[in-house]
Amino acid sequence: MTVVRCPTCDRPVEWTEAFPWRPFxxxxxxxxxxxxxxxxxxxxPGEVAETDDGLQRGREGDDE
Incomplete structure (x- = not known):
């Protein structure tokens, strides 16, 4: 049986039908x-995207 860690709280989760929210x-x-x-x-992570109005949008603070 495969056991993974919940990405939110780090509890062990069996990768089975008994855990319908897996990996959580x-x-x-x-x-x-x-x-x-x-x-x-x-x-x-990825490249900065150009919008329809010609402005480039990226990380927070880059939108001007």
């Missing part, structure tokens, strides 16, 4: 992580 230990931890993505606390 609970729905609460899953929603905490989703909220962090929505609040832009997590980001996938």
């Amino acid at each position: 230990c609970s729905e609460r931890c899953k929603l905490i992580d989703l909220g962090a993505w929505a609040a832009e606390k997590h980001a996938i």
Whole structure:
């Protein structure tokens, strides 16, 4: 059996049907992580994107 750590609280989680929110230990931890993505606390690194108005958008503080 494979066991992983919950990305939110670090509890061990069995990678089985018994844990429907895997890799999270609970729905609460899953929603905490989703909220962090929505609040832009997590980001996938990449190139700066150019918007339709011709401005470049990137990290916080670069939008002017």
